[in-house]
Amino acid sequence: HxxxxxxKLNQKAANLLWYSxxxxxxxxxxxxxxxxxxxxxxxxxxxxxxxxxxxVDDKWIDISxxxxxxxxxxxxxxxxxxxxxxxxxxxxxxxxxxxxxxDNGR
Numbered sequence: 001h002x003x004x005x006x007x008k009l010n011q012k013a014a015n016l017l018w019y020s021x022x023x024x025x026x027x028x029x030x031x032x033x034x035x036x037x038x039x040x041x042x043x044x045x046x047x048x049x050x051x052x053x054x055x056v057d058d059k060w061i062d063i064s065x066x067x068x069x070x071x072x073x074x075x076x077x078x079x080x081x082x083x084x085x086x087x088x089x090x091x092x093x094x095x096x097x098x099x100x101x102x103d104n105g106r
Contacts, residue, residue: 005041005081005084005093005094005097006093006097009044009048010041010044010097010101011100011101011104011105013044013047013048014036014040014044014101014105015104015105017044018033018040018105019105033102034102035095035098035099035101035102036098036099036101036102036105037098038078038081038082038085038094038098039078041077041081041097041098041101042074042077042078042081043074045073045074045077046065046070046073046074046077047065047070049070049073049077050063050065050069050070050073081094
């Protein structure tokens with residue numbers, strides 16, 4: 001795992017949220033979610049931003065992940081992922097990341 005948007009966080013979060021057991025929607029409806037969707041990866045990054053915010057003052061505080069608070073972060077990550085995908089389309093970087101998440105989540 002190295003490079004922009006290619007981190008261990010991607011796989012760990014996807015496994016925790018969508019691939020944790022055989023009855024999860026992601027696993028049951030594989031054709032609908034292959035490759036791993038860009039919006040789902042943007043959601044992972046927005047959640048990670050919330051987790052960082054919980055530790056902003058070196059002390060943990062519980063922050064609820066609310067759409068009203070993190071919608072802007074989600075939209076920013078989604079836009080950045082889409083831009084990166086467009087800029088690197090010839091190298092197939094984003095698709096390879098999404099395919100890797102999906103394949104390793106099985």
